[in-house]
Amino acid sequence: MPYRLCAATALAWGLTLAGSAQAAPAAPAHPPALALHIEHHVHTVSADGVTRELRYSEQLLRQGEQIWLARILPRHAHSEDEHSSGAKAHKHMDIAASARWVQRQGDGQLQVRLVNAHERLLVDVPPAEWGQVGFDGQWANAQHLLDPAQLARMKPLARPAPAGARWYQGGSSSQPVQVLWDIQGQFPQRIESHNAQGNERSVTTARRQTLPSTLPWTQLTGYGHKEYADLLD
Numbered sequence: 001m002p003y004r005l006c007a008a009t010a011l012a013w014g015l016t017l018a019g020s021a022q023a024a025p026a027a028p029a030h031p032p033a034l035a036l037h038i039e040h041h042v043h044t045v046s047a048d049g050v051t052r053e054l055r056y057s058e059q060l061l062r063q064g065e066q067i068w069l070a071r072i073l074p075r076h077a078h079s080e081d082e083h084s085s086g087a088k089a090h091k092h093m094d095i096a097a098s099a100r101w102v103q104r105q106g107d108g109q110l111q112v113r114l115v116n117a118h119e120r121l122l123v124d125v126p127p128a129e130w131g132q133v134g135f136d137g138q139w140a141n142a143q144h145l146l147d148p149a150q151l152a153r154m155k156p157l158a159r160p161a162p163a164g165a166r167w168y169q170g171g172s173s174s175q176p177v178q179v180l181w182d183i184q185g186q187f188p189q190r191i192e193s194h195n196a197q198g199n200e201r202s203v204t205t206a207r208r209q210t211l212p213s214t215l216p217w218t219q220l221t222g223y224g225h226k227e228y229a230d231l232l233d
Contacts, residue, residue, distance in 0.1 A: 031143060031186040033063040035209040037072075038145070045199040060145070060206075061215060067142045068216055070099035095231070098123070100133060101217055102142050110139060114228075115220065122220065125228045133228075145206060146188045151181060165189055 042054040057072040098114040114123040140147040154170035171177035174196040194201035
């Protein structure tokens with residue numbers, strides 16, 4: 001089961017961001033450090049008339065060569081003790097409740113780990129399993145929620161936008177995608193998509209928060225280590 005839908009939720013129906021080739025703002029080599037509160041909403045109506053709503057929130061922290069993405073869980077909505085202390089056949093780490101920590105090494109290689117604060121555990125995830133934890137292997141997507149290079153294939157819109165941001169449109173006439181891009185922060189403030197039939201639509205919003213003075217990856221002293229394969233036993 002995937003770890004999370006992540007920022008690509010708005011592109012969940014396989015939309016391509018093809019559009020008129022336009023000059024988009026170039027992404028800086030090192031985007032500014034920031035903290036984001038991200039909200040995802042996916043609305044679908046199936047052929048049998050059943051409406052489904054999917055909503056969840058995440059926090060993203062970005063600084064230098066490190067990205068931290070964690071699900072925001074409602075208070076008392078998740079019983080970690082029950083999840084991790086059952087019989088051997090049921091005891092397992094809750095992947096969805098774990099943070100995903102991505103680091104880019106000096107040689108450009110990526111290291112992906114799951115971090116479970118409840119069990120004080122770091123889990124190394126090999127590239128072959130990245131898809132299982134919701135990571136597509138693209139550093140630019142992890143840094144920006146949407147690769148800035150995609151904007152070069154999108155059409156700038158005249159749609160009113162807040163100061164310092166601009167709307168772009170990509171996708172196709174039957175499956176359009178619109179992105180409100182924060183130029184200085186280098187992230188999408190909002191991603192909207194829908195299909196031509198109107199029975200599928202998705203909205204992802206991201207808003208700035210104050211960057212914590214102490215970042216979570218500096219507070220992992222004493223954590224144990226496991227390999228991802230150990231979780232599959």
